[in-house]
Amino acid sequence: MLVLDTRSLHPGERAEAFQTTVSANCSSSMASFEDPAAIQARMTVSDFGPAKVFNIEASGTTLRRTPKMSRSSDESSIVLALPTRTDNHMTWAREERLFGPRDLILVDLSVPYVYGWKGAGASYALHVDVDHLGVPRDLIHAAATQPRRSPLYDLVRDHVARLTAQAEQLADTAAAAELGVASAELMRALVISAAGSGQRLRDSMQSSTQARVQAYVRQNLRDPDLTPARIAAANAMSLRALYKLYETMGQSLEQSIIEQRLQGARADLTASHRRYTSIAAVGRAWGFSNPSFFTAKFRQAFGVTPRQLVAARSVPENAGVAAAGGDRVPG
DSSP: OEEEEGGGSOHHHHHHHHHHHHHHHTOOOEEEESSGGGOOEEEEEEEETTEEEEEEEESSEEEEEOHHHHHHOOOOEEEEEEEOSSOEEEEETTEEEEEOTTOOEEEETTSOEEEEESSSEEEEEEEEEHHHHTOOHHHHHHHHHOGGGSTTHHHHHHHHHHHHHTHHHHTTSTTHHHHHHHHHHHHHHHHHHHHTOHHHHHHHHHHHHHHHHHHHHHHTTTOTTOOHHHHHHHTTOOHHHHHHHHHHTTOOHHHHHHHHHHHHHHHHHTOSSOOOSBHHHHHHHTTOOOHHHHHHHHHHHHSSOHHHHHHHHSOGGGOOOOSTTOOBOOO
């Protein structure tokens, strides 16, 4: 959801609007700007159940959370942030560091910090409440100094990058809350492994593997080239381990993917607003390159064909039929 776009505001109103929006959606802080006369900013907030994504794209900006703010606030979010366009600077726990677009920043928003960038920059961030994370703050602070110590660092960074970059689209799906749960599990595993807690790491790795794999599958459902080999490689596991994981869940990997794609296709076919112009386009958008296969699986799952479902929901004037496999989807 778009919460701020300064292009719609008078220049004299932009600084205050930026300050208010950040404090209301991210954390209480004081904003200053590289060029106060030319502030440009866009912010979005996307809800993922136990998690949220807060994305900022802005001209040169610095956010300062003072010790006084920390003492007077009950801020409870733990954040994984990604600089996405330029180097971002971060001062936290008396240490100042520079982070680039391939870095992942772990920070407890309840403590004082200084964070920002020069020029046109951006920060995409995943927020999870510390109580939901279920990890002591001392462990979080230990992990924040060297998150790259975690063997999960690259996996978690890539997950957060995909989730935040596609946040507005993914938050509008039925799987949004499940993606939030999976993201919180991955953050927890990163914290525990980076902090070097042995037994906690073993427990967390086991509990997060399923969430990590399922989150990757959900994020790539629309890709017709989503294969078991690709899923296994992206999650640093063997094909045998991947199949074994789904066996323990009482599922077939292939069937699970098909079922999720069918659920997504049905949601698009019954949506109140039109996203695709034909049934065939809906099928292709959900990874079904063969229209006959899509129709057969859809009927097997829901008892009707896609065309029958659309016809049942259409008013007569919108129920026209185009070429075979290309029935129009009503708006």
